Amino acid sequence: MKILKSLAAYSLIIVLIFSFSACHPKDEVAMTIGDVQITSALYMCALIQADGEARNLIDKNAAEGVENIDYFKQKIEGADYTDWVKNRAEEICKEYAAYELKFAEAGLEISEDTQSEIDFYTDYYWNTAGLGKFYEKNGVAFQTYKKFFTYSYKAREYFESIYGKDGTNPVSEEELKSAMDENFVLVNQLYASYTDTDGNDLSDDAKAEIKQKFESYVTRLNNGESFETIYNEYNATDDNDENDDNNQDGQDASGQPEESTTSNEDESDNTDDTPKPQDKNAIILGDSDTNFASEIFSDVKAMSPGEVKIIEPSSSTGIYLIVRKDILSDPYYLDYLNLEILKLLKQTEFENMIKEYANSLQFNKNNYAVNRFKVKKIVQYEDVYNE
Template sequence: MKTLKSLLSIMLVLLLMFSFTGCLHKQNEIAVEIADSKFSAAIYSYALMTADGEARTKVDEQLKEAGTDTTVTEVDYYAQKIEDTDYVTWVENRAIDILAEFAAYEKLFKEAGLSINGEELSNIDYTAQYYYNYYGAAYAANGVGYDTYRYALIYSTYGDMYFEHLYGKEGEKAVPAEDIKKSFNDSYRVALILQKDVTDTDETKLAEAKAGMEHYKEHLLKGESIVEVYNEFNGLTEEAAAATGNTPAKEEKEVVSVISDPDVDANYGVDFWKDIKDIAAKDVKIIEAEENGSKYIRLIYIVDTEKDTTYLDEMDLSLRWNLKQDEYTKYITDYAKALSVKKHKYAMSEFKVKKIQSGY
């Protein structure tokens, strides 16, 4: 899912920013041919938007490093350079690179004899419908209909599935199980986190809040079920459920979180990683923290995952991505660069970088 997640995270930012002006050409005209893959003008539009978003992010980062706050300063993006290349040229080149990566995914996927099954198609359809429901108007304004958006997700799925074909448990370049386990143990924890906001709390109530956390700590160290502790902390009793509809948790997985070093995995990363990474399994730590102007007391209980591999198994593919993403990305990039490219400039001509309008 890493390829798909990356694609979605980029597009969700872009869709609030950009729209193309009117499209006079047919959206299904072939705009670019790369190896055996043919890409319509609509898919080219999709790639151009994605590339433009990447470019804006790079410019923002460059300007931030130079001391310019792009959130309060108007930026002429087209006047900027990225990697010593004019902005517009960089975006156009990157759009072709994106399509070449799609072509590489498709070619390698088919050569490996892989296929998308019914469940995977259902996942693609669900994802496409979910996001197009929210952002379809913006896509349509850019000449990207639902079918085109769904098609882009299929290409990304090719990439995800080929990665698993290479690096999965039974893959050609399978990552050793001991490396997966070490990565999990080094950079992830499964934890019960109880948190109380004490921002505007006086000294008396602050002392009560601390005493309450000490109470839960004592019970956890005595071996009380973390589910029971969670329910007690949150007031989730059968009696309360009748009044509020909030039913008590019943299983450990309902009350714990997988957390990570944010430098390793932003999806699971927590700012307080450095405070908890050395807590032993089945141990508890109470932390006072101040973040974004708010003050908290947190209780962190670390679940023992040595014997129960449930969480390790569930994280398996994500861990493989963490270990091999750079290698895989380089492989795809190099492979894509070697593919033949044929551009149909008439079909591409309606979609130009400087037609992208801000403020959508």
């Protein structure tokens, strides 16, 4: 009996030894790509991104009105959902390694200004936007999230080091101007919605009154009155306080995203040397492939500079008054839109180059570390905040 007890105790010790040795250590290396080590937490970041991309693809292709999709029963590009996510996560890790290596190879460094931007946005997304709780539920700490977030900045700076003005293969100013003129228009714009604040259609009489007002503005503009005068008059009208949506494209008066105040600050505050547009009331409208995509881009593109027109797109529940301007006449916009234009011209070429380089790197995967992460176990953002 003593022998049996001793054997049982010995067996228990062996089991415990193997159990403890099977624990996953902190910062376990999941993959080594080139000489870049991808920790298990970084891999989880890639898996989360891949899962988000997969869900967006399925949502985009789903029939209108379909809800409660079982994503794990769907196929993407012929692959099962889980397989597609895992393969995409692996691609993301390879891209991460490629950008890390190319960034260092080019002798680039994150500037103080860029680092400040990274610090601001990672803190904002983690704490204010609530991503911190979501990532922590999935086993990712703030510093890992920040490290993963930073690689997109390295990608951008490496891209500019090739195609930018001082890059190794710069795009000519003529090509930039041509692409800007093709994909963007500059306008003065008034917009009025044909719905009330609850989303209900206005009466026909109310719509006719709005259109009549806009037609009177067209007459005044064609008679030489300034847009600024009409703009200020329109926005000072009490009954437009809730109905006006002049910046409905998510831009401020200069055409920049609303969170930016680079060129739409009060003139009394503009004591620095920050470049500013010639017309503070002008905004940018872009083609569908740009970050300034507008439903009326094609209509405005067909107008001549200086032309004034009312546009009522069939897909919209509102009315626009547009004065088309010449975007090439203000040098501010070639500089402001530089990166956006470069991406339109060179992003595909750049991504193909990075993909080819990434696939050429030696790749070693720690299956023991990787396989513990299950796509079905990813805690979704909405689940975190519905607890």
